[in-house]
Amino acid sequence: MRKWSRRLRRIAIGVLDLPQDVVIEVPRVTMIGHLQMYIENHRGVLQFTEHELRLLLTNGQLLVKGDKLVIRAILKEEVLLEGRISGVTFIQNA
Amino acid sequence: MRNVVKEWSEGHVTVTVRGKRFERLINLAVREGLTIWNITRKEPDLGQCEMMIADFHRLRPLLKETGCRVHVENRNGLPFLLLRMRARAGFVMGIFLFLIGLYMLSTFVWQIEVQGTQNIPPQTVLRAAGKAGLQAGSWKWRMDNPQVLQQRIKLDIPKASYVAVEIIGTKAIIQVVEKVEGEKPIIQDSKHIVAKKKAVIHSIFAETGKTMVKVDQYVEPGQVLISGIIGNDQRQALVPANGKVEGEVWYRSEVIVPLIQNRLVYTGEKQKRHYLLAGSNVLRIWPFETITYKHEKKTEKRYQPSFFDFSLPIGWKMEIDRELEPQIVRMTEQEAIEVAKRFARKDILKQAGEDAKIKEEKVLHVKQENGKVYISIYYSVIENIAMDQPIIPQVPKQEAGQSNQNN
Numbered sequence: 001m002r003k004w005s006r007r008l009r010r011i012a013i014g015v016l017d018l019p020q021d022v023v024i025e026v027p028r029v030t031m032i033g034h035l036q037m038y039i040e041n042h043r044g045v046l047q048f049t050e051h052e053l054r055l056l057l058t059n060g061q062l063l064v065k066g067d068k069l070v071i072r073a074i075l076k077e078e079v080l081l082e083g084r085i086s087g088v089t090f091i092q093n094a
Numbered sequence: 095m096r097n098v099v100k101e102w103s104e105g106h107v108t109v110t111v112r113g114k115r116f117e118r119l120i121n122l123a124v125r126e127g128l129t130i131w132n133i134t135r136k137e138p139d140l141g142q143c144e145m146m147i148a149d150f151h152r153l154r155p156l157l158k159e160t161g162c163r164v165h166v167e168n169r170n171g172l173p174f175l176l177l178r179m180r181a182r183a184g185f186v187m188g189i190f191l192f193l194i195g196l197y198m199l200s201t202f203v204w205q206i207e208v209q210g211t212q213n214i215p216p217q218t219v220l221r222a223a224g225k226a227g228l229q230a231g232s233w234k235w236r237m238d239n240p241q242v243l244q245q246r247i248k249l250d251i252p253k254a255s256y257v258a259v260e261i262i263g264t265k266a267i268i269q270v271v272e273k274v275e276g277e278k279p280i281i282q283d284s285k286h287i288v289a290k291k292k293a294v295i296h297s298i299f300a301e302t303g304k305t306m307v308k309v310d311q312y313v314e315p316g317q318v319l320i321s322g323i324i325g326n327d328q329r330q331a332l333v334p335a336n337g338k339v340e341g342e343v344w345y346r347s348e349v350i351v352p353l354i355q356n357r358l359v360y361t362g363e364k365q366k367r368h369y370l371l372a373g374s375n376v377l378r379i380w381p382f383e384t385i386t387y388k389h390e391k392k393t394e395k396r397y398q399p400s401f402f403d404f405s406l407p408i409g410w411k412m413e414i415d416r417e418l419e420p421q422i423v424r425m426t427e428q429e430a431i432e433v434a435k436r437f438a439r440k441d442i443l444k445q446a447g448e449d450a451k452i453k454e455e456k457v458l459h460v461k462q463e464n465g466k467v468y469i470s471i472y473y474s475v476i477e478n479i480a481m482d483q484p485i486i487p488q489v490p491k492q493e494a495g496q497s498n499q500n501n
Contacts, residue, residue: 044121049135071133073096074124 025058029088037064037081037088045074053081063089096131105147105171108132113162116141122156123149147173201234204264211270214253219270222250228259228266244268283484284332287320289313290481293341303335313341313479322485332485341479342453344472345442349434351467355423358389363417371398371409389418430467431457438471450477 009024021028021041030038039055039062046061047054048071053064069083111119116135120143123130128149135141145153150166157164179186206223208216223229226246227237237243240259247268248257256271287303295311303320307313322335368380378384393416398409425433435455443450454474461468 044124045117048117048120048133048141049138069134071120071131073131074120074133076124076127 027055027057027062029062031085031088034066034085035082037085039079039081041077042079045079053079055079060093061091063087063091065089101146102171105169105173106144107147107150107166107170108142108144108168109150109164109166110136111141111143111162111164112139113160114139115160115162119156119160119162122159123153126152126156128152142167147171200264202264203228203232203234203237203261203266204230206230206266206268209267209269210272212272214251214270214272218251219247219254219257219268222247223259223266223268225250228268234261282334284322285334285485286318286322286483287335287337287339287480288483289315289317289319289339289341290479291315291341291343293343293479295319296340296342296476298337298339300335300337302333303337305337316483318483319480337480339478339480340476343446343475343477343479345445345475346458347438347441347471347473349438349469349471351425351430351434351469353425353427353430353462353465353467355425357421357423358418359421360391361417361419363387365415367413367415369411369413371396371411373407376411387415387417389420390415391418392416427460427462427467431460431469434467434469435471438473442473442475446475446477450475 006024012018013020013024020026025041027039027041029040041057042062043056043058045053046056048069050069051065051067053066053069053071055062055064064081064085065087066083066085069081069085072080072082074080113119116139120130120133128145130143130145130149133141133143153164206220206229208219211219220229223243226243228243228247238246240261244257244259247259248254251257251270253273254270255273258267258269260267260269292315293313295307295309295313297309298305298307298319300320303322304324306318306321313319319339320335320337322333323330324333325331365381365385367378367384370377370379393414395412396409397411399406435457439452439455442452452473453476454472456472457469458472459468459470
C-alpha cells in the first residue's frame with residue numbers, strides 16, 4: 001500500500017511537473033552564502049550545539065556544521081539558522 | 095517571522111536553560127506553539143533563548159518533563175518598563191510636569207514685534223495693543239481673536255490706515271500701514287513781482303496779479319512789474335503775483351587777449367608704470383628704470399578688490415606719464431577777437447542766467463598794445479528779470495524764499 005502510494009507520487013511529479021518538496025516529504029533548504037540557512041519540512045531538533053545542528057527529517061537526518069550557530073527562529077516545520085556554516089550533510093535512512 | 099513591535103509591547107525575557115535535554119525542550123515548546131527565538135548553546139548543558147512573557151508561564155510543565163531549570167537573565171519590553179517607571183514615580187511625574195509646563199508657557203504671548211511703522215512710534219502701537227488686550231505675558235486663550243484685536247488697535251491709532259495682528263507661537267506680529275497724508279497746498283503770501291535789473295521789457299505774462307508795465311518800456315531795478323494788489327479803488331484784494339517777465343538787458347565786457355601764448359602740448363611720448371599696493375606701501379614692479387620728463391601729466395588707475403565695506407589690503411596701481419612740450423602760439427588780431435568773444439559769451443551767460451538768450455553782439459572797440467589786444471564787446475541779452483517781493487514790508491522774513499516756480 002505504502003509502496004504503491006510512493007509510486008503514484010513519483011508519477012505525479014513527472015506528469016504534473018510539481019516541485020518535489022511539496023509532493024514527497026523532503027526538506028527545502030535555502031542558504032544565503034555561509035551566513036544564513038532556512039530549512040523547511042523538518043521533523044524536530046535532534047542535537048544542537050554551537051558547532052552542529054542535527055535535524056530529524058521524514059526519511060533521515062540533516063546535519064549542519066559550522067561555528068557560532070544560533071537558531072534565530074523556530075516553528076513546527078521551519079528553522080532559521082545563522083552563523084558560519086561550513087557543511088551540510090544528508091544522512092539517509094536505509 | 096518575528097514581530098518586533100509585538101515582542102516589545104507584550105514583553106519578552108531572555109532565559110538560560112540548564113539541563114541535558116535542551117533539544118527535547120525546544121521540540122516540545124515548538125509543538126506546543128510557543129514562540130522562541132535566538133536559541134544558542136553555550137555549554138553542553140547550558141542553553142539560552144528568548145521568549146514572550148505569556149509563553150514563559152506555559153514553559154513550566156515542559157521543564158518538569160525534561161528536567162531542565164530556567165533562569166531569567168534579562169527582561170525587556172513595555173510591561174517591564176512600566177514596572178520600572180512605577181518605582182521611579184517622581185522622575186516620571188517630573189517629565190510630565192515639564193511637558194505640561196512647556197505647553198502652558200507656550201500658550202502665552204511673550205514677544206510683540208511692531209512692523210511697518212515710520213512716523214508712528216512703536217510705543218504708541220504697543221500701548222494701543224495693550225489696551226486691546228495684547229501685551230507681553232497675556233494668555234492666548236483669554237485674548238480675543240486677531241481680527242477683533244487689529245480692529246481695536248486700529249481704532250486707537252488714528253494715523254494708521256490698516257493694522258494686522260498675527261500670532262506665531264509665542265510671538266505676536268503687529269503690522270501697521272500708515273496713512274499717507276495728502277500734500278498740503280502751499281499757502282503763499284501775497285507778493286509783487288519786481289524788476290531785478292535795468293532793462294527794457296521784451297515780453298510780460300501775468301498768471302496772477304495785474305501787469306503794471308508794457309512791452310518796450312524801460313524799467314529800473316525794484317520797479318513793480320506785476321502787482322499783487324488787484325481790484326479797483328472800492329474793492330481790493332492781495333494775491334501772490336505770479337508770471338513771467340523777460341527783459342532786454344545790456345552788458346559790456348572788456349577782454350584782454352595776449353597775442354603770443356605759451357602752451358604745453360603733448361609730444362606723444364608716454365610711459366606706463368605698474369605698482370603693487372600693500373596696505374599703505376607702494377611697490378613699483380614695472381619698469382625698472384623710470385624716465386622723468388621735464389613737463390608731464392600723470393593719470394592714475396587703482397584696482398583694489400572690495401566687498402561692500404571691506405577692501406582687500408592688496409591692490410594694483412597703474413600710472414601713465416605723458417610728456418608735454420612748451421609751444422609758442424602766435425595769433426592774429428582776428429583770431430584774438432574770436433577768442434575774446436568766446437570767453438565773453440560764456441561770462442555773460444553766467445551773469446544772466448541759464449535761460450538767457452544773446453540777442454545782439456557788437457564789438458565796440460579793438461586796441462593793440464604791448465603784444466596784447468584790448469577788446470570791449472557790447473551785448474544785449476534777453477533774460478528773466480522777475481523777482482519776488484513780499485507786500486507786507488514790516489517783517490520781510492523770506493524775501494526771495496518763495497520762487498515763482500510754485501505753480
